[in-house]
Amino acid sequence: MFRTAVFSCALTLLAMAASGCMTRYESCGPEGPSPAGLTSSDLVGSWRGDPRGHLELRAAGAATLTDWPADATPFGDLAPDERPGLSNGTWSLTPGMEQGRLRLDLDFLDDPAAPEGGGTVLTYDVSGTRAHPVLYMYTSDPDRCEFHTLRR
Numbered sequence: 094m095f096r097t098a099v100f101s102c103a104l105t106l107l108a109m110a111a112s113g114c115m116t117r118y119e120s121c122g123p124e125g126p127s128p129a130g131l132t133s134s135d136l137v138g139s140w141r142g143d144p145r146g147h148l149e150l151r152a153a154g155a156a157t158l159t160d161w162p163a164d165a166t167p168f169g170d171l172a173p174d175e176r177p178g179l180s181n182g183t184w185s186l187t188p189g190m191e192q193g194r195l196r197l198d199l200d201f202l203d204d205p206a207a208p209e210g211g212g213t214v215l216t217y218d219v220s221g222t223r224a225h226p227v228l229y230m231y232t233s234d235p236d237r238c239e240f241h242t243l244r245r
Contacts, residue, residue: 121238123229125220127195133186135223136197140243148199148228148243156184156199165215165232165241186219195219197228217243 128135140148146165149157158180182201189196199215221227228243 122240123220123227123242124218127189127193127219128221128223128226131186131195131219131223131226135226136184136186136219136228138245140228140245143242143244146241146243150184154183154185156182158182158199158201162232162241165230189218 134152137150137152140150142148142160142162142165144162146161147159151157182199184200185198187196187198188194195218197217197219199217201213201215215230217228217230219226219228225245229240231239232241233239
């Protein structure tokens with residue numbers, strides 16, 4: 094009985110390894126750990142987007158967006174004249190879903206340009222170094238490694 098149980102467990106583990114279920118996830122693009130010791134004050138300033146966009150983060154928690162790409166918002170499927178013109182909001186640096194990860198939350202819920210009945214919250218993961226942080230968000234399926242990236 095014991096021998097059968099051990100054999101079954103070994104066979105299951107072998108099948109999982111062969112199918113890729115136990116392989117290590119490989120990161121791509123700007124993915125990586127958040128910089129150790131990073132604080133909100135490290136993020137204050139101007140950020141340039143790739144492929145486009147400009148983000149200004151102010152010390153008081155205000156945020157301003159200009160020339161923002163549609164694929165970096167929940168409105169990418171809308172025609173350009175139907176997309177809300179997000180511009181003014183707030184920002185905060187918060188813990189990410191994984192231990193040791195940080196994320197930047199951009200809140201446009203009170204923006205007058207936000208759609209009627211509610212606004213938008215955009216979330217960017219933080220990687221890079223404390224001196225040169227990188228903000229990024231997936232713009233499609235994570236397996237495709239397509240990002241909107243912001244750098245100083």
